[in-house]
Amino acid sequence: MAGRNWIPVRGAQGRHSRQAHADLPDGTYEREISKEGFFGPASFIHHRRPPTGWSSFEGPLRPRAFDLAKLAAGEESPWAAPVVLHNRACEVRFWTLAGAMPALARNADGDTLLFVHAGAGELFCDYGRLSYEAGDYLYLPRGCMWRLRPQGQTAVLVIQATNSHFGLPDKGLLGGHALFDPAMLRIPELDAAFEAHQAESGDFRVEIKKRGEVSVVTYPYNPLDAVGWHGDLAPVRLNVRDIRPVVSHRYHLPPSVHTTFLADRFVVCTFTPRPFETDPGALKVPFFHNNDDFDEVIFYHAGDFFSRDHIEAGMMTFHPSGFTHGPHPKALKNMLVQPKAATDEYAVMIDTRDPLEVGEAAAAVEDLAYVDSWKGG
Template sequence: MANRNWIPVRGAEGRYSRQAHADLPQGAYEREISKEGFFGPAAFIYHRRPPTGWAKFEGPLRPRAFDLNRLNEAAASPWDAPVILHNAAVEMRFWKLDAPMPALARNADGDQLLFVHSGQGELFCDFGRLAFRAGDYLYLPRGTMWRLSPAGPAAILTIQATNTHFTLPDKGLLGGHALFDPALLETPSIDEAFLAQQDEAGEHRVLIKKRGQVSTVTYPYNPLDAVGWHGELAPVRLNVADFRPVMSHRYHLPPSVHTTFLSDRFVVCTFTPRPFETDPGALKVPFFHSNDDYDEVLFYHAGDFFSRDHIEAGMMTFHPSGFTHGPHPKALKNMLVQSKPATDEYAVMIDTRDPLEVGEGAAAAENADYVNSWRSEP
């Protein structure tokens, strides 16, 4: 983010806390308003009632929720998987695959990130072979030829960095080994299994996606015939079990501290189990916030999602920018005291700088009543 000369305000009025997300005035609920996600100037407003306690919500700003478990049709190609959310900078699909891909895929539209929600198997690509399992991120540089050979049914969230790249966040004062050690990024191997598949007879098709359209190139041999490679660019694998979240026992940290991958106009964050805050005055649930610069998407992978009610693994929520949100009413009961020492959730968050459109593939999986999950009961 470029340096900005923000309008210099240092003010306070009424009853307020001197420390954000801790030691709230008695009976008050905190709401944060901030610039540039959680990286710019912010204000903290203390309300007598939960900021999401509406009686009715009308209009296109409403939050959306999708039960992606209901998208059951398996697609042989990732380009046939339904688009859930998209804009000019990112495209998210949910892909069910129940057999080895009959053709190779190649994304010429941008870098590709595959998050394996369920299943296990093997990835074969230009660089060799890489095993995968549930909880894996598989990063595929733009232009890589690849195919998946699952051992059984698999479900995969695909995230495309349209016309650009994925990079790693600057970990700053935390140091380069925080969140995950770069040594954990595993690259493909040219091993016996990879060399053996090179001799598969017959024609081999490569489905190349560019500008949302698919072209087919047919080879009389298997084009995954590399005998070696070297360089500074390759697919990598990272599992959520290897992620070591940052936390503070005295302060509820914003979700941006869990950033795992960066792109030009969006970020990908990973939520994994962590201890709850132990300071008596610290919030122990996500704080209410009006994140007016980013759309927020959460894909729920596994565990107990402590700030959400009636949300299960395999679901996705979409909170458009400008929508004030925070924990559901049930979670508010644990705002300052939790019944267990740690969270046990795994989730992937995608925050986008530009507004997202809901894809046609999401319509069949939407829970239209999601907006009412915050509603105050009369």
């Protein structure tokens, strides 16, 4: 937290490295204990054995994994899609849609971020039309009216900033064009396809979600009837291919460096392909850490998830704050030497300040063996 007067400690004992995440003492495994999700003071403890080498793990802190691809498909409304995880500041749903939404949607509970896991199509909203494809983030400001018209089945991770807003992180010394240039953001267009959508006749239902309940407003005409707009607020589209990750060949950077969107009580990060570290002493896998201030969620979109074993695209892992975690035992074999030059993964990470609750639908598709996949390190 900015301005906090942390208790001043500068110490070191025993065998230790001078540089975090590099040049570890022979035969040791590093574990980071830090404050404020890698932004506060930190210490680095060197262990003889991997800190996740448990023989059993019981209780609510156990790591969990959900195969969201197994959730029931075909909900016509995002508000009928199953809730996977939620707390007072954040709600995550997984939504599959086979055809055009019969009604429009409006979220009065907060800003909405749609991550398109699969499929392609069109988004029609108050501001015009946006095409979409797999790997797109679609940002929808609170109160915006919208509907999707997919070309075949679309699968979407729906992330809500409850009573809050999405913004961009402060890129600091990296400059405003790091990670992605703002010019890569696409806004809707009032084009011929949007005008054709406006010409549709009949009754139009708008499903408005507020405090988790849905109200329905029916119009005898298409309410997406705008002829123009101006201002500095609008939906935008950003594809994961447009994100250029920050890299360091001598130091394994913390996941927070990949922050893409910020809300008041959580962040959304994006993992995209990047070169592995090349310095001989630098870690080539995520370091073991205690993230005691944030719950950690990762949705695996595509590729080879180098730090995880038995995880496939469409799955989600959930690591409650308070226990030590890091790479799987299989990934540890490549802790200092990687067989490939670069990672090949796309994933969305959500770190929440407040504890998350697991929805009933997610619990029904849980991989109960996930906690045991850490054994044997």
